[in-house]
Amino acid sequence: MSQNIRDVIVTCPPMLLQFDRFVELAAEKGIRLHRAETTQILSEEELMALLPDYDGWIIGDDPATRQVFEAGLSGRLRAAVKWGIGVDNVDFAACKDLGIPITNTPQMFGSEVADVGTAYVIALARQLMLIDRGVRAGQWPKPAGISLPGRKAGVIGLGDIGRNVVTRLQALGLNVTAYDPGVEGDAGIAGLSRAAWPERVEEMDFLVFTCALNAHNTHMLNADVLARCMDGVRIVNVARGPLIDEAALIAALQSGKVHSAALDVFEVEPLPMNSPLRDMERCIFGSHNGSNSVDAVIRASHTALDHMAGFFDAMTPA
Numbered sequence: 001m002s003q004n005i006r007d008v009i010v011t012c013p014p015m016l017l018q019f020d021r022f023v024e025l026a027a028e029k030g031i032r033l034h035r036a037e038t039t040q041i042l043s044e045e046e047l048m049a050l051l052p053d054y055d056g057w058i059i060g061d062d063p064a065t066r067q068v069f070e071a072g073l074s075g076r077l078r079a080a081v082k083w084g085i086g087v088d089n090v091d092f093a094a095c096k097d098l099g100i101p102i103t104n105t106p107q108m109f110g111s112e113v114a115d116v117g118t119a120y121v122i123a124l125a126r127q128l129m130l131i132d133r134g135v136r137a138g139q140w141p142k143p144a145g146i147s148l149p150g151r152k153a154g155v156i157g158l159g160d161i162g163r164n165v166v167t168r169l170q171a172l173g174l175n176v177t178a179y180d181p182g183v184e185g186d187a188g189i190a191g192l193s194r195a196a197w198p199e200r201v202e203e204m205d206f207l208v209f210t211c212a213l214n215a216h217n218t219h220m221l222n223a224d225v226l227a228r229c230m231d232g233v234r235i236v237n238v239a240r241g242p243l244i245d246e247a248a249l250i251a252a253l254q255s256g257k258v259h260s261a262a263l264d265v266f267e268v269e270p271l272p273m274n275s276p277l278r279d280m281e282r283c284i285f286g287s288h289n290g291s292n293s294v295d296a297v298i299r300a301s302h303t304a305l306d307h308m309a310g311f312f313d314a315m316t317p318a
């Protein structure tokens with residue numbers, strides 16, 4: 001164990017919400033854990049003011065940019081862990097250049113996010129959001145849904161989350177096609193068909209986004225692809241907002257091309273008050289909360305602390 005006590009700041013909301021349970025565990029690893037004052041996403045300016053006072057940073061969805069790391073390094077910051085899977089908000093190249101060791105916590109909540117994605121598929125199939133809203137408003141609505149067995153779903157991304165979505169949808173009787181240029185074959189999943197995006201989108205009753213955001217897939221669901229989709233396609237996104245061109249999605253919802261959408265993530269988060277998406281009736285919205293089960297947060301936070309302690313141990317002369 002490290003001889004020196006290191007001060008580590010946490011800015012990741014799910015870990016902040018269960019913060020007290022991690023303080024003692026961190027102390028056993030030679031880490032004094034500190035919490036950000038808010039669970040809101042911090043700005044670059046706020047991070048640049050905060051980080052120089054800490055040896056380590058457990059990152060949430062904050063803008064972890066080069067200048068933020070540089071500011072931290074000008075003070076005490078020497079190590080970082082991105083809590084969670086997605087690293088699109090973190091400049092890993094800058095960390096490498098600056099000599100700040102960094103990692104993320106992959107495979108910590110593939111099943112939890114997949115549960116939310118699958119729940120959204122069922123909710124869109126049976127229009128549960130319209131029924132809920134109607135009953136609250138004193139109505140007794142009975143919209144006709146669609147049955148799932150025999151329907152087709154395209155799952156975009158065959159990582160941990162995507163594979164869990166595929167097997168859940170197959171268990172519900174859907175025929176699933178997966179899109180992921182980084183994974184070959186059936187990924188060990190019987191009955192899975194494969195295609196290269198956006199081949200065969202016209203066949204899909206559902207499109208479920210589970211992939212990482214990278215330099216090449218921003219707006220992969222755009223007006224052109226939507227035009228090729230089946231009339232009445234249902235869209236689920238539990239991955240990253242910028243994968244979908246929201247303006248194009250809104251137009252497609254308005255025209256009826258897209259039947260409905262369930263979005264846990266948005267181009268701008270939190271979803272701005274003036275976003276036209278808020279007026280879309282046949283939508284369900286989440287708060288980028290797919291990973292947030294008590295169990296998954298404990299798992300990912302333990303891993304983040306282990307990684308952090310490992311970085312500090314490696315810096316401590318034997």
Ligand SMILES: O=CC(=O)O
Nearest residue numbers: 083084085086291
């Ligand atoms: O969205 C959450 C994550 O990428 O960990």
